[in-house]
Amino acid sequence: MSDSIVVDTSAFIAAFSSDDTFHSKASPLYTNLTKGKLDLYTTSYIVVECFSLIHRRKGFTYAKDFIESIQPIFNIFWIDQSIHWEAWKSMVAKKGVGLNLVDWTTAIVTTQLGASVFTFDKDFYNEGLSVIPRQIGT
Amino acid sequence: MQKRAKTLTSQQKDYLAQAIIEQYERDPISVEKSFPEVVRILQNSTRRIMRQRSENRSTLTELEKGKRLQSLCKLLEEMKDTKGFSREQAIQALEDAAALVEAFPFDPISISDAQICKLVKIATGLSVTTKGRRQTSVLKEGEPSREVYLLRGVKLSLSWDKKLMSVEIDPKQMAIQARALSIIGIGRGMPPDMAERHDDYLVEAYSER
Numbered sequence: 001m002s003d004s005i006v007v008d009t010s011a012f013i014a015a016f017s018s019d020d021t022f023h024s025k026a027s028p029l030y031t032n033l034t035k036g037k038l039d040l041y042t043t044s045y046i047v048v049e050c051f052s053l054i055h056r057r058k059g060f061t062y063a064k065d066f067i068e069s070i071q072p073i074f075n076i077f078w079i080d081q082s083i084h085w086e087a088w089k090s091m092v093a094k095k096g097v098g099l100n101l102v103d104w105t106t107a108i109v110t111t112q113l114g115a116s117v118f119t120f121d122k123d124f125y126n127e128g129l130s131v132i133p134r135q136i137g138t
Numbered sequence: 139m140q141k142r143a144k145t146l147t148s149q150q151k152d153y154l155a156q157a158i159i160e161q162y163e164r165d166p167i168s169v170e171k172s173f174p175e176v177v178r179i180l181q182n183s184t185r186r187i188m189r190q191r192s193e194n195r196s197t198l199t200e201l202e203k204g205k206r207l208q209s210l211c212k213l214l215e216e217m218k219d220t221k222g223f224s225r226e227q228a229i230q231a232l233e234d235a236a237a238l239v240e241a242f243p244f245d246p247i248s249i250s251d252a253q254i255c256k257l258v259k260i261a262t263g264l265s266v267t268t269k270g271r272r273q274t275s276v277l278k279e280g281e282p283s284r285e286v287y288l289l290r291g292v293k294l295s296l297s298w299d300k301k302l303m304s305v306e307i308d309p310k311q312m313a314i315q316a317r318a319l320s321i322i323g324i325g326r327g328m329p330p331d332m333a334e335r336h337d338d339y340l341v342e343a344y345s346e347r
Contacts, residue, residue, distance in 0.1 A: 003243065014333035017325035022333045027322055034318045036290035036311065037243045053336060056343035057328050069321045072314045073290070089170075093178075100337060120333050 004039040004115035005132070007074070008106055009049040011118040012042075016054065016066060022120045025133055029118065034073055042070065043077045043109055045102045077109045098123040198241040207248070210234040214253055217260075228260035229277070233302050236286040236294045254288050262305045266292060268313040278303045290315035 007030075014026035033040060047067065055063035087104035099107060099121075107127055110117045116130040125131045146154070162169045162180060170177040198206065213231040217223045235254070238247045255266040262275035266289070282295035282303045291311030295304045332339055 009336050010333040013325075013328075013336055015322050017328040017332055018323035019326060019328055019330050020333050021330045023323065026333070030322060031319060032245075034290060034315050036287035036315070037239055049336065049340060052343050053332065053339055054325065056339075056346070057332075058325055062325065065324075066321050069318050073318050 003037075004041060004113045005033055006041045006043070006077075006106060006110045006113065006115050006117045007033070007046070008042075008117055008119035008121060008124070009046050009053070009102070010120040012046070012050045012066075012070075013053060014120055016050075026120070029133060033118065036073075039075065039115075040073055041075045041077050041109070041113060041115060043079055043106055045079050045105055047076060049102060077113075079105050079109075083108050099127060198237060203238065203241065206234045206237050210238070211248060214249060217253070217256065223260065225261055228257045229302050231257050232261055232288070232294060232305075233296070233300055235288055236296060236302070237300050239288060240284065240286045249288075251289055254292065258292060258305055258307070261302070264305060264307050266307055266312065268309050268316055270309050272306065272308045272310070274304055274306045276304045290318075 010022070011026055011030070014020045014022035015030040017023060020026070047070075051063050051067060054066050083105050086108050087101055090104045090108070091099065091101055103121065103123065106117060106119075107124060107129055109115075110124075110129055116132055117124050118132050158169065158173070158176060159180070162177065210231055213227055213234070216227065217231070231249075232254075235247060235249050235257075238245075258264055258266050262277070264273050264275050278297065278301065280297065280303060283298040284296045284300075286294045286296060288294060289312065291308040291314075293306040293308070294302060295306070297303055329335075329339070
C-alpha cells in the first residue's frame with residue numbers, strides 16, 4: 001500500500017499561485033499532504049522547473065522562499081543518468097506525444113517508489129499512474 | 139523428424155516469469171534490449187497495480203467510515219460547548235480522526251487544525267505549539283501497533299484496535315509545517331493557466347534570458 005506522493009510542477013504552481021485556475025483544488029490537498037501522514041517526494045528536475053517559473057514571474061526572494069519551504073519536508077529524488085535515459089526512451093517510444101521528458105522522469109520515479117503523483121496533468125493518468133486529485137483523470 | 143515446440147507447464151511458466159522479473163530488477167537495460175515487448179508489458183502492469191493499490195488503500199469499510207465521520211462530527215459539534223465536553227469525548231474524537239486519516243490519507247478530513255489542537259489539549263493537557271521541547275502524554279501503557287500524524291508534529295500512537303495510547307507534540311516539526319504552508323497562495327498576479335501550461339511559460343522564461 002502506497003504512502004508516498006510525488007508532487008509535480010503543476011501542483012506546486014497551483015498551490016503557490018492564488019490566481020491559478022487549480023488553486024482552490026491544490027491548496028487543501030497541499031495543506032493535507034504537509035501534515036506528515038505521507039512520505040513526500042519531488043524530483044530535482046521539478047525543483048528546477050518551479051524555481052525558474054517563480055523566479056521569472058515573482059523574483060528571486062519568492063523563488064528562494066519556495067525552495068526553503070519545501071526542503072525540510074520533501075525528499076528530493078535526484079534524477080541520475082539511468083532515469084534520464086529511461087525517460088528519454090519512453091518519450092521516443094511515444095513519439096513525443098503526451099508526457100514530456102521531465103514528466104517521464106517523474107513517471108519513472110513515481111513507479112519506482114510505488115507512489116501516487118499529485119498533478120493537474122491528465123497525461124500522467126493516461127500513462128496508468130495513480131494520480132491525485134482523482135478527478136483529474138476522469 | 140519434425141521437432142515439436144515443447145509446451146511448458148504452469149510451474150515452468152511461473153519460474154520463467156520470475157527469472158525474467160528478477161533479471162529485469164537487476165539490469166533493466168539489458169533485458170529491454172533483448173525483450174523490449176516484455177519490458178513494456180512489465181512497466182504497464184506495474185503502473186496498473188500501483189494505481190489499483192493506492193485506490194484501494196482503505197482500512198475502513200464504507201460503513202465504518204460513515205460511523206467514524208458521524209461520531210467525529212457529533213463530537214466536534216458538542217465541543218463547541220466546552221464546559222460539557224469531557225476528556226473521554228476528546229479521546230474518542232481523536233481516535234475517530236486518526237482512523238479516518240489512516241484509512242484515507244489523501245482526503246482532507248472534516249476537522250480543522252484548531253479543533254485538533256483543542257482536542258489534544260482537552261485529552262492530554264498538552265499545548266500544541268511551534269515553540270519549546272518535544273512532549274509526550276501517555277494515556278495507556280503498552281506497545282502501540284500504529285502511529286498516525288493528525289498534523290505534522292502531532293503524533294498519535296494507537297493500539298491494534300485503534301485506541302489512543304499516547305500523543306507526542308514536536309514543536310520543531312510544527313514550525314516546519316508552518317513554513318511549508320507559508321507559500322500557499324503567495325504568488326499573486328501570476329497567469330491563471332500557469333499550472334496547466336507551465337511548459338509554455340518555461341519556454342518563455344528561458345527565452346527571455
